[in-house]
Amino acid sequence: MKRIWAGAAVLAVAALLLAGCTGGSGSSSSGGEGGTTQTKPEDASGAVADPAAKSDTVISTNRDVVTTGSVSLTVTDPIAAADRATAIVLGVGGRIDNSSEQPGSDTQKPSATLVLRIPSANLDATLADLKRLGTVETATLNATDVTAQSKDIDGRITALQTSVDRLLALMAKATTTADLITIESTLSDRQGQLDSLRAQQKALADQVAMSTITVDFHAKGTVPAASPTTFWSGLAAGWDALVATVNGLLVALGAALPWLVVLGILGAIAWWIARWIGRKKDAAA
The missing domain is CATH 3.30.70 (Alpha-Beta Plaits)
Structure with missing residues (x-):
C-alpha cells in the first residue's frame, strides 16, 4: 500500500509539472520576440477591428x-x-x-x-x-451644399483639358488639310465648353467664398406687418383689406367725379346740337 500511495504522488507531481510547462510555452509563443503581447482593438460589437482598415476610411470635412x-x-x-x-x-x-x-x-x-x-x-x-x-x-x-456640383465641374474641366491637349498634339501631327480642318473644328468646340465650365467654376467659387446677404433698413413705424398665422388674424387682415379697397374706390370716385360732370355736360350739349340739326333737316325736307 505504501508503494501504491508513493507511485500516485509521483504521478500527480509529474502531471502538475507537465501542465506548468505547457502554460509557459503558450504564453511565450503569444508574446512573440521581446516578450511583449500586442492586441488589436475591439469595436462596439466585440469584433476585432483592423487598424489598417480603420485608417483607410477618412471622413472629409471640407464642404462647399x-x-x-x-x-x-x-x-x-x-x-x-x-x-x-x-x-x-x-x-x-x-x-x-x-x-x-x-x-x-x-x-x-x-x-x-x-x-x-x-x-x-x-x-x-x-x-x-x-x-x-x-x-x-x-x-x-x-x-x-454644392460640393457635388463643384466636384462635377472640376472633373469635367480636367477631362476637357486632357481632350484639348490631345487635339493640340494631333494638330501638330496633321498632314492633310482635311484632317487639320476637322481637328480645328473639334478643338474650337472643346475649347468653348472648357471656357464655359471655367466661368461656372469661378462663379461657384465666388458664391462659396462670399455669402450674399440682403439687408433692409426701415425707419420706425414703417416695417411691414407680419403675415397672419391664425383664423382671427386672417379675418382681421381680410377686413382691413376690404376697408382699404373701399376707401381706395371712394378716393378714385372722388378724383374722377369732376371729370364725369364735365363729360356729362359736353355730352348733353353734343346731343342737343345733333337733335337740333336733325330737326332742321326734317323741316327742310
Missing part, C-alpha cells in the same frame, strides 16, 4: 456651401445705418453688389436696401455687427 440670407432692421436713420453697414462690410474684405436708398419726404419715411457680399469666414461676426445697428425684425439664413 453657398450661404444666402436676409435681415430687416428698424433704425432711426436708415441712410446713415446703410453707410455704417457699408463700412463694416468693406472692413472685413466684402463688397456691395447693390444699393438702394429712399430719402424721406412728407408722405414717405426714409429706407435703404443693401445687397452685401461677405466673406464666408467672417459671416457670423459681420452679421452680429450689422444687427447692432438697430432692432432686428426678421433674419433668415439659407445654406446650400
Whole structure:
C-alpha cells in the first residue's frame, strides 16, 4: 500500500509539472520576440477591428456651401445705418453688389436696401455687427451644399483639358488639310465648353467664398406687418383689406367725379346740337 500511495504522488507531481510547462510555452509563443503581447482593438460589437482598415476610411470635412440670407432692421436713420453697414462690410474684405436708398419726404419715411457680399469666414461676426445697428425684425439664413456640383465641374474641366491637349498634339501631327480642318473644328468646340465650365467654376467659387446677404433698413413705424398665422388674424387682415379697397374706390370716385360732370355736360350739349340739326333737316325736307 505504501508503494501504491508513493507511485500516485509521483504521478500527480509529474502531471502538475507537465501542465506548468505547457502554460509557459503558450504564453511565450503569444508574446512573440521581446516578450511583449500586442492586441488589436475591439469595436462596439466585440469584433476585432483592423487598424489598417480603420485608417483607410477618412471622413472629409471640407464642404462647399453657398450661404444666402436676409435681415430687416428698424433704425432711426436708415441712410446713415446703410453707410455704417457699408463700412463694416468693406472692413472685413466684402463688397456691395447693390444699393438702394429712399430719402424721406412728407408722405414717405426714409429706407435703404443693401445687397452685401461677405466673406464666408467672417459671416457670423459681420452679421452680429450689422444687427447692432438697430432692432432686428426678421433674419433668415439659407445654406446650400454644392460640393457635388463643384466636384462635377472640376472633373469635367480636367477631362476637357486632357481632350484639348490631345487635339493640340494631333494638330501638330496633321498632314492633310482635311484632317487639320476637322481637328480645328473639334478643338474650337472643346475649347468653348472648357471656357464655359471655367466661368461656372469661378462663379461657384465666388458664391462659396462670399455669402450674399440682403439687408433692409426701415425707419420706425414703417416695417411691414407680419403675415397672419391664425383664423382671427386672417379675418382681421381680410377686413382691413376690404376697408382699404373701399376707401381706395371712394378716393378714385372722388378724383374722377369732376371729370364725369364735365363729360356729362359736353355730352348733353353734343346731343342737343345733333337733335337740333336733325330737326332742321326734317323741316327742310
